[in-house]
Amino acid sequence: xxxxxxxxxxxxxxxxxxxxxxxxxxxxxxxxxxxxxxxxxxxxxxxxxxxxxxxxxxxxxxxxxxx
Numbered sequence: 001x002x003x004x005x006x007x008x009x010x011x012x013x014x015x016x017x018x019x020x021x022x023x024x025x026x027x028x029x030x031x032x033x034x035x036x037x038x039x040x041x042x043x044x045x046x047x048x049x050x051x052x053x054x055x056x057x058x059x060x061x062x063x064x065x066x067x
Contacts, residue, residue: 001029001030001031002030002031003030003031006030007030008030009027009028009029009030010028010029010030010031010032010034011025011026011027011028012025012026012028012034012038012041013025014041014042014045014048014049016049016052016053023045023048023049024041024044024045024048026041033064034062034064035064038061042059046059
């Protein structure tokens with residue numbers, strides 16, 4: 001259930017490059033705050049990206065992750 005009482009999910013997805021190659025994804029509960037476990041997800045995603053490229057990485061996040 002979401003925080004508004006509906007069935008739903010709050011996915012978090014990491015893509016690599018403009019082509020949108022999927023690097024990491026989690027299908028989270030709808031009521032989960034977008035920042036919960038996000039640092040761990042980012043670290044894991046960067047490790048996955050580093051396994052396929054040594055190019056510079058840019059991390060772009062939703063405004064809910066404003067720090």
